[in-house]
Amino acid sequence: MKKWFSLGLVGLSSAYLAYGLQTLDILDFSGRPGAGYFPLIIGGLMLLATAINAVLDFREARLGEMHPLQLDPSTEGTAELMGVDAHSLDGRRRFPRDVLIILALLSGFIFLLPVLGALAAMIVLMLAYLFTFNQAELLTNVLYALALPAFLYWLFSIMLNASLPVGPLRF
Amino acid sequence: MLMDIFANLAFGLSIAVTPTSLLFLMIGAFVGMIVGLFPGFGPAAGIAVLIPMTLGLEPTVAIIMLAGIYYGSMYGGTITSILINTPGESATVASTLDGYPLAQKGRAGPALVMQAIASFIGGTIGVVLITALAPLLAEFAASFGPSEYFLIITLGLLLLTTMMGDNKFKGLISALIGFAIGTVGVDVMSGQQRYTFGSPELIGGVYFVAVAIGLFGIGELLHCIYNGLHLRPAKKLRLSFKSKEFWPTRFDYIESRFTFFRGSIIGFVAGVLPGSGATLGSIIGYSVEKKLARDPENFGKGEMRGLVAPETANNAASAGAMVPLLSLGIPGSGATAVLLGAFMMWGLQPGPLLIVNDPGFVWGLVASMYLGNVILVALSIFAIPLFVKFLDIPYRLVVPVIVLLCVIGAFAIHASIIETWILFLAGVLGFAMKLYGYSPAATVLALVLGGMAEETFLQSLIISNGTLYVFIERPVSLTLLCILIAVAVVPMCLALRRRLRRTQAQE
Structure with a gap:
């Protein structure tokens, strides 16, 4: 390559x-x-x-x-x-497949940002990521997928007054 | 002169010692330590990713916070070097050599405390030297014309690429990529659009923050995932600083008393030179200490001086790198290039006149670095158990935090979806560059300085009616040109001589 x-x-x-x-x-x-x-x-x-x-x-x-x-x-x-x-x-294993998964998730997230709005797109990305790479902890995944986007939305949209993409649900 | 230094510092302290500045300095230092803890996520990435978070802040407060992340990461990076033999970032690689053996001998506590004290001394000596040197250099540079500026920018980039070992050529290509990205947008001289492909979003050019976040943030993240960091289990570590063994002995301090100063001076000099920076400074600091020691055989087996030397050096180097940044407007590393971009984002005009035009900003920032070092040494010693807790978080749970911060941050600056796609492309490019030995730092440096390089180059040509004599007419530009040629040619001659000797030896 x-x-x-x-x-x-x-x-x-x-x-x-x-x-x-x-x-x-x-x-x-x-x-x-x-x-x-x-x-x-x-x-x-x-x-x-x-x-x-x-x-x-x-x-x-x-x-x-x-x-x-x-x-x-x-x-x-x-x-x-x-x-x-x-x-x-250096004798480590490499993980090109995981890199491709992250790139697919990342491009999907950017594509969904203007469609679903920032908060919903963040939650979708988090759920998709966590259920791919952290399958063992279901409850943690759901809580984390809701808490982190909510915190970032509050930080950027409310505290920093930045204009984030708005979806059909107005956030 | 001494009075001037004190007067400037007092003025700086009057700006830095406000509740808001101190709060954001603490946040910056704390975040910097966390950034330093996670392997593969260096200060350049930390600053780039967190620039959007400073949107609502006043410029001086914003830069104080970002600078806190920059030197805070040097403190944090060593914790993992000592405890789990994994440097948080490249500048703390040398600290693993004696730091980890010290931990294995049951002296993790003294090692952590000594690294905090060494970092504090290195950082503080570095800041004292900035206070003395930056105004002198700025005064000297005030007489520079466009030709001298163009040569300094070229020299800075050349030094950065020549420090890349076997990958010098790839470093040069990385810098040219940065220049090429920098040409997108409207040409300031003629008003003609360049490489915009008719897109109105590109008329203003490719914004550096999106590229920097992509190259450093997403690029480094993908590189860590490629190396399987997301699959490694978290290391459960427990440390108590209540026991007597947690603290260094009197012998540790006596043994290292000269090392503190030697490491600081070596690190500072390495930091001032563009391209060498904290990594090289810490490696040279370690090597010099080992050479000077009466017992070099103890190095690598848990020798306290082997930890103190690189720690003082990398912190002094991070302070030293601020000298060309504040006095010339020329950054020497990826992290300071991102800081320079942040200066520009806040409407500050980097260069020798920055100290004259914005003394409040410059001296406020320098004073904040003194305060930052005090905060960091306290955090490093008393909050070690807290930072050790962060190491319990598996990297796979850190990944979404970085991704969301990068994408939402890149979007939030101009509310532009194009910039988030630029971030994505820069991330892929940054990953490939890291993978194949190119330098994302050189790309960002060239992107940030590209506009200035073009402007000064064209101004020089216009002044001299299109001839290149302007670069040899003035003594300063002639000296700079000679240094530039020496930097480019001497390594080639040395390599050629080595090859000839090898061929002769084989015959």
Whole structure:
């Protein structure tokens, strides 16, 4: 995935540069730097840097030297102090499926915010999350799913006077 | 000069010592300690997530609270380092080396008290040095023109990326991504729209708070879930500070008396330099202490100096990082970049004139840091059993709190659903960046400074009629350019030399 992420960045850099070149003026009518001058420099540098980065990542992957993941700073710091390779300290299992579930819940929550209103959307998210990751404690889940959204709604909407999305029930 | 310092501090105290400021300082310090307790959730994420909570506050009070979160997290991070061998954040990694063995020897109490005292001394020495240095640096920087500013911003970002070890190149890309995001919106010079794709919501640009919350808050959360933190059982710990063994002995204090000061100075210097910050400061502090010790073999086996050195260093470093922030308007880390963004959100203009134009804000903030350290040392010692209780909460129950705070907070600032989607995308990007060795901190730093970098760069070109001579004409800009080239070129030359030597050795 690391090399594909690098390649994706090359694509985004190209799109950024191409769109800028098409839509922005590099110099204004008096010959001074225009709106596109700085984005052109950034886009050019970004394309160059991401292209070199992608080549390096693909080469590493081909030679089998690539560590697929960057470790967390704690592991890296400990390894630095111990003078060992950080990846040798790391033997943990990873949970990509759980990350995808959280992303699905998060996008669902943002989608539901304007539809159901802040309070109801928060309760739905909490129930969905807790009944996925904390199945053993039913009563705790229900109480927690009601208490936390109610507290946050009170804090933002009443105490901080922030305008939160309103649903069919007017909250 | 000394009189000026006292006069400034007295003025700052008159602003910071109000019931409202003290209340929010306490809230900030308390929340900072909790933020520090949870692994994977650093001060940058804590500040970004809690910015929306300061909506109804007066700017000085809001920044006092956010700064409390920043240095409070340094105190909190060590508690988990000592008790469960898990650093709450990267700046407290070095504290695990002797902190945890001390706990295993049955000296958790003395270790926790000594770390609180060390943090207090480091933080206080750091704040004293800010008080002395920030006005001097600001006075010097007041003569800077746009070319010097552009070079300082570039130097800051370059230092941040060169400190990334093997991932320097990825750090550079991260910074460029930040600059690219910063170009979205209306160009201030020409009024032309850039990268808005016709969307009225993007005319004002991509708001940094949503990006910062996404990159740091959601990104770090996803990274923790990816590593299975949500499935780990909570550690049940019990600690009583009623027993005699809870307190450090006289020998602990005598043995560490010079370490307190050495660690503080090392940490402060590391904090002032952009990019190095508290993590590197604490590691250097530990290494220096071990090298200077007559008994280096005791380090790593529960040596009190091995805990005191990184603790004084990381707290002094977090204070040191405020020097370039307050005097130049240039942050050196992710957390201070988010703080700078908060300054801007509150209408404060960062830079050398901040001290002149808003002395109440600057000195109020500095004075609040003195008070904050006093509050934190008291909290760290007397509320340890309470903070230990927080460790009983399993991470899977903390996840929804973070998610809701991030999303509702991002929405609440401008009541914009587009910004919550930007938060989502920034979260995915932040997760991928953490996973593959890029630097979300460099992205946020570049995003916050992007507008200033572009403006100063274009102003420099206009002043010099389009030539680049402006960057070598003035002595300060020439010096900065030489430093910039040295920072970029020297590591490359060293790497090349290492590679040549390796090749020769293999032959």
